[in-house]
Amino acid sequence: MTRALTFALAALAALLPALPAAAQQDARADGKAFAEELRGEAQQAAQVQPDSNTLPHYDRNAVRGLETLADDPDRIERGAAAATTTHQGYRAIKDSLANRARFDPQDIDAVITRSRAINQTPLDYTSGMAIGGGQGTCVPLPPGSGSAGTYTATCNTGTRIDQSAGQCSVPLVASVSQRPQYHYLCNRFGDINGSGEPECPGFNGYSCRVTWHRDTCLRWGTSGGRRWCTEPGDPISELTCDEQVPGQTPYQVTTATTVTSAPDESQCAGLADNGDCTLDAEICTDADPQTRKIDGVPVTRPCWEWQRSFTCTSREAATDCADIESQNACRFIREECLTDETPCETWERIYECPLPQTDTATQYVCDGDLYCIDGSCETIERTANDEFKDAAVALHAMDEARGQFDPETLTLFRGTRNTCSSKVFGVLNCCKGKGFPLIPGISLLVALGCDREEVLLHQRDAQGLCAYVGTYCSDRFLGVCLTKRKAYCCFESKLSRILQEQGRRQLPKPWDKPKEEQCAGFTLDEFARLDLSQMDFSEVYAEFTEAARLPDELETSILIQQKIEEYYARTDR
Known part of the structure; x- marks a missing residue:
């Protein structure tokens, strides 16, 4: 207001020198009147109590x-x-x-493993030098380590349930309404004593209610000092009606104020009408102040707004088998229902996949053995013996049989039961094990949600010490498996695990149900019936035979030449 007044006076002052005296007086009078008007409005606004309802554009x-x-x-x-x-x-x-491409660090390392090996020992991959300094000859060795073995890979297909949290607010909306009230007097038994009031039954059928009742007395008497009615009059009642009764004249008309309140459910309609959402909790979020003025009427309520929390579930078809099925090397074995329900909602697909080859280079023995007498050297050709590995494995199996004999149960090669859990169609998987690279640091996996026992199982299975028994559902919802557990039998060595896996197929003695298998060992009779010659121990050959390394022929030939020169030097003396 002050800035507007100042501007108006400044504008008038600028015009005053150019106007005649009479015009200047009129301008001053108009300016003064305008200023008084603004001053009055400002004083009136300062005296009025602020009301949010009168503010423009205020919600x-x-x-x-x-x-x-x-x-x-x-x-x-x-x-x-x-x-x-x-x-x-x-x-x-x-x-x-969830479906983005992932590259295994082990696959990347496998690409450069061979170049690293050649770079470290380049002479191991040359044919070497003969005694006379010429190019030598090399004899290839048969494979010494055998196949790298296989591992069991699993994936899931079926129905996936996603759970999400939802919240909404429910404000309390109050309104005030006013309506007229019509008051009548009536006589319950009719106008017997000339009271002049109509009969009360005549008001039946209208929205009327008795608000007070009074008994009249035509004559009073006293008895024992107490006053009592000796001749009762007509009982008079007051009726308050929401509408005017035809033919009757009210003795009074008043106005009744009615307050109604109802929660506004519009914000929660989407969650409440969703059959896949369940109400978990409802809490009051606005309990102060409890009394508010609605259209000038004070309204008191214990709570003015609530917050509701919902849990919503959605069902959709899902699979995480794309990675395994894209690998042509994996062989499909079988499909099992995790929930044992009809129809089955969640399936476990089981594959057998080969472990990646760690060394596929051909190995050689170059120039044979050298046998020298008085400086005369002869080359002795030898044929590589490929039966050593079988003999070494058989001897080691007998040694482990003695070490792993349980005198209490009279069994051999007893294992320990281990389990790990993973979410079906989830990202975190604590059960990868063999065939997948170890994540360095137990604390990292534990921080991600795996317990220490699961991490140790992951490591032992990656080392080839555990046999996969099967999978069962440990947590389900609406017939859909949410969490599964894999059961393993782990042993003291890789050889013990192979004896158990292949020996059970020979007997036959299949694994028990995944939820019940206790990894019992072989009895003496069962072990005696095993034919070790029919078992494939190629996975453990590398543990008993060192990979053949090529000799450094150049260094060897130099040493031989030195010995020959020393021999002739001694002879000439």
Whole structure:
């Protein structure tokens, strides 16, 4: 107001020198009147109690919503989480992250393993030098380490259930209404004593109610000093009606104020009407102040707003078998239902995959053995013996049989039961084991959600010490498996594990159900029936035979030449 008044006076002052005296007086009078008017409005505005309802463009509900967010900033995040249940963009990003391409560090290392080996010992991969300094000859060795072995890979197909949290607010909306009330007097038994009031039954059928009742007395008497009615009159009742009764004249008309309140469910309609959402909790988030003025009428309620929390589930077809099926090297074995229900909602697909080859280079023995007498050297050709590995494994098996005999149960090669868990269609998998690289650091996997026993099982299985028994569902919801557990039997050595796996097929003695298998050993009779010559121990050959390394022929030939020169030097003396 002050700035407007100042501007108006400045404008008038600028015009005054150019105007005649009479015009200047009129201008001063108009300016003074204008200033007085503005001054009066300012004084009146300062004396009026501020009312939010009179402010232009002011929405109290919107302001209260912002105040609620200021008191609870996490509410924005919860609202966003509730919206993700139906948001296509969120689902697209989530599926993209779950299905993005991943490269195993072990696969990358395998590409450069051979070049590293050649770089470290280049002479091991040359044919060497003969005694006379010429190019030598090499004899290839048969494979010494055998196949790298296989591992069991599993994946899942079926129905996936996604659970998400949703929240919404339910404000209390109060309204005030006013309506006329019509008051009548009536006589319950009719106008017997000339009271002049109509009969009360005549008001039946109208929205009337008795608000007070009075018995009249025509004559009073006394007895024992007490006053009592000796001749009762007609009982008079007051009726208050919401509408005017035809033919009757009310003795009084008043106005009744009615307050109605109801929760506004609009914000929660989407979650409440969703059959896949369940209400978990409802808490009051606005209990102060409890009394508010609605259209000038004080209204008291214990709570003015509630917050509801929901858990929503969605079902959709899913599979995580794309990576395994894209590898042509993996062989499909069987498919099992995890939930043992009809129809089955979650399937476990089992594959047998080969372990990656660690060394496929051909090995050689070059120039044979050298046998020298008095400087005369002869080459002795030898044929590599490929039966040593079988003999070494057989002897080691007998040695382990003595060491792993349990005198209490009279069994051999007893294992220990180990289990690990993983989410079906989940990202975290604590059961990868053999065929997958070890993640360095137990603390990292534990921080991600695996317990220490599962991490140790992961390491032992990666070392080839554990046999896969099977998988069972440990947590389900609405017939869909959410969490599964894999059961393993782990042994003291890789050889013990191979004896158990292949020996059970020979007997036959299959593994028990995954939930019940206790990894019992072989009895003496069962072990005596095993034919070790029919078993494939190629996976452990490398543990008993060192890979043949090529000799450094150049260094050897130099040493031989030195010995020949020394011999002739001694002879000439």
